[in-house]
Structures are given as C-alpha cells and as structure tokens.
Amino acid sequence: MSEIVESEVSTTKNNKSIKLKRDNQTFCSINPYPFGKYHNATRYIKDNILNVPESGVSDFIEPWHEYKAFINTPDENQLEKFITEVIRFAAACMNSRTNGTIHFGIGDQPDFVHGQIVGVAVNDKQEYLKALKSAIDNNFEHKHKFAAQKSIKTPRFVEVLNRNILSHEFVIEVDIEPLFAICRENIFHTFNMKKHKKKRRQKMFIIRDGASTRDLLVPTTFAKPLVEYDEFVKQIPKLSQLRKKAEEKHLDLTEHVVKRGPYTMNNCPRDKLIKLKRDNQTFCSINPYPFGKYRDTTRYIKDNILSVTESGTLDFIEPCHEYKAFINTPDEINWRSSSLRSFGLQLPA
Structure with missing residues (x-):
C-alpha cells in the first residue's frame, strides 16, 4: 500500500480526491453505477476510486460489493473466471437474501488502492451474456433456475474513460436482487462448475460471511461438518421475512421521496x-x-x-x-x- 505524504480535497459533485506518494497520482472518490440501472449516463474514469467497501450484510437492500481486478486472467480463461465468480457471488446473495453487485475491472489491495478503477478489455459483450445464461442453467438446481434467472441481472458494461477519452475498456458489473416474491423461503444450492459430468459434480451452499463468500458444504475434518449448514438453513424463513419487510420499507421510502422530494423555499410546507x-x-x-x-x-x-x-x-x-x-x-x-x-x-x- 502506498504511503500518503500529502492530501488534497477537491469537492466536485460530492467527490473528493487523495494523492498518493507511490506515483504522486491523484485519485477521486466516486459513487458506483446506480443499482439495477442500465441507461444511466454514468461513466467511470480510470484510476478513480469507488467509495463503497466490500461490505457484509447491512439492510438487505443496500448492495454488497465485490471487486475483481480481472487483469491477470488470460484472455482464454476470462469467461470461465467471470461465470465462476458471478455464480458464487449470486448464490451467496440469494441465500443471504441481500442485494449485491460484483464488479470486474476494479482493483483491490495490495496491487491497487481498494476500489481503484482499472477496466478490462471486452471483445464481445454477447459472449458474456450467453456464457452467464448457460452457467445459470447448468449450475443451479433445475427447480431454482427461474429464481436464479430473475435474481441475477444482465451484465452491465460501464465504459472507462482515460483522461476523458474512451479507452475501449469497461467495468463489467452484475447486480443480484433476490426479491422475496421470487426466492420465497427456498435454499439455493449450486454445483462445482469444474466438474462437467453431472454425476460427479459437487454440490455447494454458498453464503456471505462478512466481506467474503464461503461454502458451508465444503468437506471438513470436524465430527459434525453439517452443523453450521443446518443452523443456517433453519434461519432461512426468518431471513426471508426480514427481506420482505425491508422491501416494503424501501418501497414506502421511495414513494415518499417521489411524492414530496427535497424541500426548497418554493415548496416548503x-x-x-x-x-x-x-x-x-x-x-x-x-x-x-x-x-x-x-x-x-x-x-x-x-x-x-x-x-x-x-x-x-x-x-x-x-x-x-x-x-x-x-x-x-x-x-x-x-x-x-x-x-x-x-x-x-x-x-x-
């Protein structure tokens, strides 16, 4: 991690800048692309920093975030790496009943500043769309394919600017939204994608644990390896109801903002x-x-x-x-x- 030797604050639409000694470079803190949106005018600028941490559960609606630099992956392995990470992250969000966004082309420590926009080259966007759809069909249980298809949103390709010039690179983002009406009180197992023969494929149950994901069905040396899994499954009905209440509260707040909006001297009661x-x-x-x-x-x-x-x-x-x-x-x-x-x-x- 670079040592900080001087700092600058510049306010531009609520963004702030920091300067690092490593290369005397100034980074600007920015908000991520709006969750669930595809036609926003947002563009990322290379080396700026997304101002959200890779956090754990907050309120089921506030998205988790996971960053993948995706720059040391050979071109021929990018699609496989992409779908593996998306399916794992999506299953964790669905089982934990919280929104989330996984970002490819965003750096993390120790090679980058946490949240630093790096960008990745994308030759064919359609390949990513087709590969993800196929992965959902092949790696979720058949009875839960519909829920997975509805919860895992279409990949979003956010253009990355380099000094206000298009760099022909993107940040690839996938939003996960496990709505109560879709997921109900189901539990979502996935299969190890490295096992191509269905009879040999290892079943996994992925959850979010703090800022990381974890498989509760991974083989262990404990005498009772399924105790934690069983306890989590028992909590699913409660998690589902909490998710439902969070959605209702969020809807009420959204309607309130739309109807009333921020007060000015012209509309203040x-x-x-x-x-x-x-x-x-x-x-x-x-x-x-x-x-x-x-x-x-x-x-x-x-x-x-x-x-x-x-x-x-x-x-x-x-x-x-x-x-x-x-x-x-x-x-x-x-x-x-x-x-x-x-x-x-x-x-x-």
Whole structure:
C-alpha cells in the first residue's frame, strides 16, 4: 500500500480526491453505477476510486460489493473466471437474501488502492451474456433456475474513460436482487462448475460471511461438518421475512421521496417554515439523512435547518446528534482527521 505524504480535497459533485506518494497520482472518490440501472449516463474514469467497501450484510437492500481486478486472467480463461465468480457471488446473495453487485475491472489491495478503477478489455459483450445464461442453467438446481434467472441481472458494461477519452475498456458489473416474491423461503444450492459430468459434480451452499463468500458444504475434518449448514438453513424463513419487510420499507421510502422530494423555499410546507430574528430570514426545517443509510435519495439544500436538536439519549434508539460547522478548520486538518478513513487508508507513523 502506498504511503500518503500529502492530501488534497477537491469537492466536485460530492467527490473528493487523495494523492498518493507511490506515483504522486491523484485519485477521486466516486459513487458506483446506480443499482439495477442500465441507461444511466454514468461513466467511470480510470484510476478513480469507488467509495463503497466490500461490505457484509447491512439492510438487505443496500448492495454488497465485490471487486475483481480481472487483469491477470488470460484472455482464454476470462469467461470461465467471470461465470465462476458471478455464480458464487449470486448464490451467496440469494441465500443471504441481500442485494449485491460484483464488479470486474476494479482493483483491490495490495496491487491497487481498494476500489481503484482499472477496466478490462471486452471483445464481445454477447459472449458474456450467453456464457452467464448457460452457467445459470447448468449450475443451479433445475427447480431454482427461474429464481436464479430473475435474481441475477444482465451484465452491465460501464465504459472507462482515460483522461476523458474512451479507452475501449469497461467495468463489467452484475447486480443480484433476490426479491422475496421470487426466492420465497427456498435454499439455493449450486454445483462445482469444474466438474462437467453431472454425476460427479459437487454440490455447494454458498453464503456471505462478512466481506467474503464461503461454502458451508465444503468437506471438513470436524465430527459434525453439517452443523453450521443446518443452523443456517433453519434461519432461512426468518431471513426471508426480514427481506420482505425491508422491501416494503424501501418501497414506502421511495414513494415518499417521489411524492414530496427535497424541500426548497418554493415548496416548503408552511408549518416547516421558521423565521430567525437575527436577520429576519426564513428557512425551511427538514429531517436529517436517514440513520444507517448510505445510498438514500436524500439531499441537503444549503441554508435549510435540520429539525433535530443536539440532544442526549432519549430511548437508546433515537440517535444523538452533534453539529460541527467545519468551515474554519484548515484543509489539511480536515483531511487528516476524517477523510482518509473513508478510503480505508492509514496516516503515516
């Protein structure tokens, strides 16, 4: 990992930059392509950094992310590597009932900064589409092929720009969305794709464990190797119901945002308007960003007023709030005290 010797903060549509000593290169932190979208105007710029970690379960709706640099794989093995990783990741998401996105062409430590956009050459997009469809048919149990086909979305090829010029490289992304109506309370086994003869193919049960995937049916030396598998299977009905509730809550929030949107002075309800005596200025009172969320559609409008006080603990669930203007602090102190950690980087000793 490169040592950090100086840092810069540049705000461009909520993106921030960091400079690494390795090659004195500046990286910009950006949001990933919107989940479940295909016609967004998003393009990636080479060497920028996706600002989401390869995290574990959050709320079933917030996607997991998994990064694969995909640059040391020989051309003749790329398709096999692609479908192997997608099927494994998809099965983990489906069994754990959470959304996820696997990215090919995104680097990870130690060769790259975590989340660094690398890009991969793609000669024929249709080959990837056909190979994935075939892999779903061949590696899920027949009774679950429909659920797998609906949960594993069509690969998305996001163009990578190199200094604003097309590099003819892409980041390949596959979204996984195991909807309750599709997956119900089923468990999803897959087969070892290296075994081509069905009678010899090894059955697997993949789950997500933190930021990695794991097969609970892998042979072990324990006396009771299926104990963990059995315990997880017993939790599937509960996971399914939690997924269902999360979908309903997400739908309610989405409808609320669509109907009301962020308040401005032109559409702020009268009961939310407040007037300050200091300069007789009128502001709109708004709610803070939803607690525990990271990809919500909420945006703040300058000079509006958050409608919560810096209170102490109320009921252990209602969050405490503390406000910092952060405008009279030198940039280098701002950066060293907070921004580095958002990239998973450490200050030099």
